[in-house]
Amino acid sequence: MATLEGQAPASLGAGPVPVTGPLRYRRWVFLIALAVLLVAYPRVFVSGFAQNVGVNALTFAVAATGWNLLGGFTGQISFGHAMFFGAGMYTTAVFVMAGMSPWISMLPAAAVAATLGVLIGLPCFRLRGHYFSIATIAVGVILLTVVTDRTWLGGPEGLTLPIKDETLWNLQFSLRDLTEYYYVILAIFAVVTGLSFLFVRGRAGRYVRAIRDDDRAAAAVGVPVRRYKLIAVALSGGITALAGSFQVMHALFVDPPSALDLSLSIQIALIAVFGGAGSLWGPLLGGWSIIFVQSYSSVHWQTPGRPVDLLIYGALITIVAVVEPSGLAGLFRRGWRNGERWLATRRGGGVHRVTVTGDRR
Amino acid sequence: MIDLIQSGLSGLLLGGVFALAAVGLTLVFGVMDVVNFAHGEFVMLGMYIGFFSWSLFGLDPLLSIPIAAVVLAVVGTLVYQGVIRPVLGRNPLAQVIVTFGLLVFLRGLAQFLWTPNERSVQNTIARGLRFEVGGVVVGGPQFVAAVGALLCTAAVAWFIHRTEVGRGLQAAGEDPGGAALMGINPDRMYALSWLLAGGTTGVAGALLINQFSVSPVAGATFGLISFVAVALGGFGSVAGAALAGLMIGVVYGVVGLYASAYATAAALAIYLVVVVARPQGLRGTR
Numbered sequence A: 001m002a003t004l005e006g007q008a009p010a011s012l013g014a015g016p017v018p019v020t021g022p023l024r025y026r027r028w029v030f031l032i033a034l035a036v037l038l039v040a041y042p043r044v045f046v047s048g049f050a051q052n053v054g055v056n057a058l059t060f061a062v063a064a065t066g067w068n069l070l071g072g073f074t075g076q077i078s079f080g081h082a083m084f085f086g087a088g089m090y091t092t093a094v095f096v097m098a099g100m101s102p103w104i105s106m107l108p109a110a111a112v113a114a115t116l117g118v119l120i121g122l123p124c125f126r127l128r129g130h131y132f133s134i135a136t137i138a139v140g141v142i143l144l145t146v147v148t149d150r151t152w153l154g155g156p157e158g159l160t161l162p163i164k165d166e167t168l169w170n171l172q173f174s175l176r177d178l179t180e181y182y183y184v185i186l187a188i189f190a191v192v193t194g195l196s197f198l199f200v201r202g203r204a205g206r207y208v209r210a211i212r213d214d215d216r217a218a219a220a221v222g223v224p225v226r227r228y229k230l231i232a233v234a235l236s237g238g239i240t241a242l243a244g245s246f247q248v249m250h251a252l253f254v255d256p257p258s259a260l261d262l263s264l265s266i267q268i269a270l271i272a273v274f275g276g277a278g279s280l281w282g283p284l285l286g287g288w289s290i291i292f293v294q295s296y297s298s299v300h301w302q303t304p305g306r307p308v309d310l311l312i313y314g315a316l317i318t319i320v321a322v323v324e325p326s327g328l329a330g331l332f333r334r335g336w337r338n339g340e341r342w343l344a345t346r347r348g349g350g351v352h353r354v355t356v357t358g359d360r361r
Numbered sequence B: 001m002i003d004l005i006q007s008g009l010s011g012l013l014l015g016g017v018f019a020l021a022a023v024g025l026t027l028v029f030g031v032m033d034v035v036n037f038a039h040g041e042f043v044m045l046g047m048y049i050g051f052f053s054w055s056l057f058g059l060d061p062l063l064s065i066p067i068a069a070v071v072l073a074v075v076g077t078l079v080y081q082g083v084i085r086p087v088l089g090r091n092p093l094a095q096v097i098v099t100f101g102l103l104v105f106l107r108g109l110a111q112f113l114w115t116p117n118e119r120s121v122q123n124t125i126a127r128g129l130r131f132e133v134g135g136v137v138v139g140g141p142q143f144v145a146a147v148g149a150l151l152c153t154a155a156v157a158w159f160i161h162r163t164e165v166g167r168g169l170q171a172a173g174e175d176p177g178g179a180a181l182m183g184i185n186p187d188r189m190y191a192l193s194w195l196l197a198g199g200t201t202g203v204a205g206a207l208l209i210n211q212f213s214v215s216p217v218a219g220a221t222f223g224l225i226s227f228v229a230v231a232l233g234g235f236g237s238v239a240g241a242a243l244a245g246l247m248i249g250v251v252y253g254v255v256g257l258y259a260s261a262y263a264t265a266a267a268l269a270i271y272l273v274v275v276v277a278r279p280q281g282l283r284g285t286r
Helices: A002-007 A021-044 A048-073 A082-097 A102-124 A129-148 A179-201 A203-213 A215-220 A225-251 A256-260 A262-276 A282-300 A309-323 A327-347 B002-032 B039-057 B065-087 B092-114 B140-162 B164-174 B176-181 B186-208 B219-233 B238-258 B260-277
Strands: B130-133 B136-139
Touching: A021 A048, A021 A179, A048 A179, A048 A203, A048 A225, A048 A262, A048 A282, A082 A102, A082 A129, A082 A225, A082 A256, A082 A262, A102 A129, A102 A225, A102 B260, A129 A256, A129 A262, A129 B092, A129 B219, A129 B260, A179 A203, A179 A225, A203 A215, A203 A225, A215 A225, A225 A256, A256 A262, A262 A282, A262 A309, A262 A327, A262 B092, A282 A309, A282 A327, A309 B065, A309 B092, B002 B039, B002 B136, B002 B140, B002 B164, B002 B186, B002 B219, B002 B238, B039 B065, B039 B092, B039 B186, B039 B219, B065 B092, B065 B186, B092 B219, B130 B140, B136 B140, B140 B164, B140 B186, B140 B238, B164 B176, B164 B186, B176 B186, B219 B238, B219 B260, B238 B260
Parallel strands: none
Antiparallel strands: B130 B136
């Protein structure tokens, strides 16, 4: 594999870029600033609306982080991620109803989703492009139908979780103020983003990007394409399931439409892409902006019986896809780069640092 | 037994409309490798046009077919010029996302303009018809929809395979560069494929309003079935899509008889089985 990394064809070389001193420093500043913003948010914006937006945005950011590993980094566009989200919701619901702590239930939830992903991936990864995407839609819709028919999963009525003592261990808090829920999902987001970072910066990350860019060429240079697609879908499904686990503890209720509907799959995928497919920060940007716009428009711009949120959300997605396919993260990166270039020319220096920005699509 | 024949036949008639809906989708894919995920929403728009022609102007849905065809052809062309052309040649993800965004947008637009209520037409010409042969009943709306759909599908197939412009369309699909050298403007052919796709979808929508009620989410099932039919038939193959549409219709009808909740799931399961066993679809070569 040494030669592989040495030759650096397109994406195989686009792993960790040797970062020079000032840039690494700036990256840490950026990270800390972001962390401060996210931690301070529920203390600064205390309205019920703002806290709801925060919790939902982060829930979808976690789900979209899962999607991003498979769709953004590995290039397998899935429109069936609700099944992983739903697997997380249902598994956690079943285990919590059996008396287990929701934290413990996250392990089997992620395991169920990862297994589901591998089981679906085994036949479906033979399919390419649109065939794969439509297969994920098909599996998702079939699963929705089957689960709706299962009485031990509550059938169409769904499952309602018992209300317990408000403790961290039970993952139940006062609903008057969502701050605790916010910090729980923020912690989950931090963990899964860390996991994704570890995954995409190493050899696995170079392999999956090579698969995304050209799977035949990747196979030809010795990348175990099938195995890494399966690893990606397992990890992707597991992460999205964690979002589902949290969601069911927040709502204390799960039924087939809220867990497995095609529109949920579409929402997860569109949030990831809107934020920036193949960017670690994409899901966060996408989650916050889409959930904010949706919530804001459905609260403030709506006359009864005339929902306007879908209209605005759809228009936004379409416009961003036309203007900047790499999403908000791409827009930011472009702005950042232009800013740097502007600074560099003002100082009269070269523009050498501009090229050192890592994963470009 | 009579039930089985009845449901099989009803399914076959429904399959005719699935076939027509799928033809529009496969046309765009065959010519320019773009899957329009908002296709079901085009069908929904066609159904609304049929509905409003009836409720506002008292036009029978059969008479509003040309109106729906023209309006949807315009919509198709606008969509192509507005959002599809800018993303051509970009990464495939952008193309998928554009049409998914369009899906959400059109559904939202319908919800905003016409509320989420279900609407349906009454006392139409087609509803007055009814045939019965040996205990098997064929409802007028189903019959009219199937016949209309097959005629329209045949017309599209004829246009593509037998006319000069149709062959130009195929040429642009196979090799845009080569076609351009032969004096065919690929861009105009792409626009034409969207115009045709919109037109056929409008016809499908106007035919369907005889039989089904329309709401902003009415397109979901038809869109889903169209993708399956197109993929099953092999992306880009008109005959394949039509055949697959009929097949899915029969499955839909027969499964619907025994377990109505599973009808869509069964159609999708067939897609999975066929596509995993034969990844290029029934008739496709890609």
